[in-house]
Amino acid sequence: MSATEDMRLRAKEQQELCARVRRMLVSRLDLPVDTDWITDDQPLFGRGLELDSVDALEISIGLTAEFGATVHDDDREAFGSVAKLTERVHDQI
Template sequence: MKREQIQEKAKTRIELCEKIKQVIVDQLALDIEPTVITDDQPLFGRGLELDSVDALELVVGIDAEFDVSISDDNIGVFSSVNKIADYIEEKQEED
């Protein structure tokens, strides 16, 4: 892969993660700035302390924003922003 391709892929990944953070904040009406969320921060438990209802709302938001379907079997992709980004990239490559 050429240097330009690597740089473009990295830029695209950063933009994707920023967009995911914005969806999380908007969809769940969180009173925080998206920049507060780190890419590897746990979204559940001690992280953002999201719960199962939040997970369902997040599925709806991610599906609407990125046009990717997330089944109950794949709910584990919501452990962090990076995991969600991995899933979205994988699904978009399949199409």
């Protein structure tokens, strides 16, 4: 496999994992939005999805249940966006 093909494959896997994380967020938190509305770089807290600490705990539990990944609810960096959550999940699966 060429380096270009390998990069394309990894990018596709990352996109699919981000989509799964978005679906988990909407489902687990019962968010009143379509998963396509959430971008990979959108902040989860503050002006983004306006989530709170209880949501962070629920996300942490959901990531463990859905992916077997452990992300602590106080890990501010990991909860920066869907893409950052996905990176943490990807590193553990």
